[in-house]
Amino acid sequence: xxxxxxxxxxxxxxxxxxxxxxxxxxxxxxxxxxxxxxxxxxxxxxxxxxxxxxxxxxxxxxxxxxxxxxxxxxxxxxxxxxxxxxxxxxxxxxxxxxxxxxxxxxxxxxxxxxxxxxxxxxxxxxxxxxxxxxxxxxxxxxxxxxxxxxxxxxxxxxxxxxxxxxxxxxxxxxxxxxxxxxxxxxxxxxxxxxxxxxxxxxxxxxxxx
Numbered sequence: 001x002x003x004x005x006x007x008x009x010x011x012x013x014x015x016x017x018x019x020x021x022x023x024x025x026x027x028x029x030x031x032x033x034x035x036x037x038x039x040x041x042x043x044x045x046x047x048x049x050x051x052x053x054x055x056x057x058x059x060x061x062x063x064x065x066x067x068x069x070x071x072x073x074x075x076x077x078x079x080x081x082x083x084x085x086x087x088x089x090x091x092x093x094x095x096x097x098x099x100x101x102x103x104x105x106x107x108x109x110x111x112x113x114x115x116x117x118x119x120x121x122x123x124x125x126x127x128x129x130x131x132x133x134x135x136x137x138x139x140x141x142x143x144x145x146x147x148x149x150x151x152x153x154x155x156x157x158x159x160x161x162x163x164x165x166x167x168x169x170x171x172x173x174x175x176x177x178x179x180x181x182x183x184x185x186x187x188x189x190x191x192x193x194x195x196x197x198x199x200x201x202x203x204x205x206x207x208x209x
Contacts, residue, residue: 004036005060012063015070025077034085037064041089058098065093065104072111082112082121091127094148099141106136106147113154123161130155130164137173142182149177149188156195165196166205 011029014020040057068090071077093105109129112118122129129151136148155161178189196202
């Protein structure tokens with residue numbers, strides 16, 4: 001319903017202020033947002049260009065993805081979000097056909113991954129953030145592949161993520177992105193190389209590719 005989109009938009013405006021983000025958490029918003037995301041996360045994937053209900057629900061998803069990206073700027077909200085039912089729908093939204101939805105969902109996961117304590121959940125079979133990010137690093141959309149590279153850069157702070165990245169063909173995605181003219185994308189690529197190279201076991205993979 002249109003009211004849902006407006007309600008999420010209100011929270012998005014409130015979440016601009018750091019102190020408000022914790023009030024949103026205390027009010028139980030993550031549970032409500034999780035239910036909402038689960039119900040409409042696939043909207044627009046098979047109905048691109050349709051109007052009416054689909055367009056309204058896609059707008060709700062844009063607001064939701066932007067809201068979660070703002071919420072996860074605060075370190076104290078990263079673990080609560082990872083532990084909530086909102087995480088899995090957000091991973092689905094990272095792969096959405098709508099670029100605005102996808103880039104903000106990817107931004108959310110990248111923000112979460114800045115906290116090393118979240119990595120165990122992010123590499124779980126249910127979430128599989130490394131696999132998803134390696135795939136999205138090949139996106140034709142700058143705003144999506146830039147955030148996907150940021151996810152990987154943050155995830156590689158954990159050595160356990162290195163083999164997952166390498167085995168998933170991450171170096172191929174990385175080498176492609178190194179041709180980018182976007183400064184932020186190139187910074188994320190440089191950080192990925194920086195985090196891979198201290199591990200001697202990674203050198204053979206890198207040189208052979």
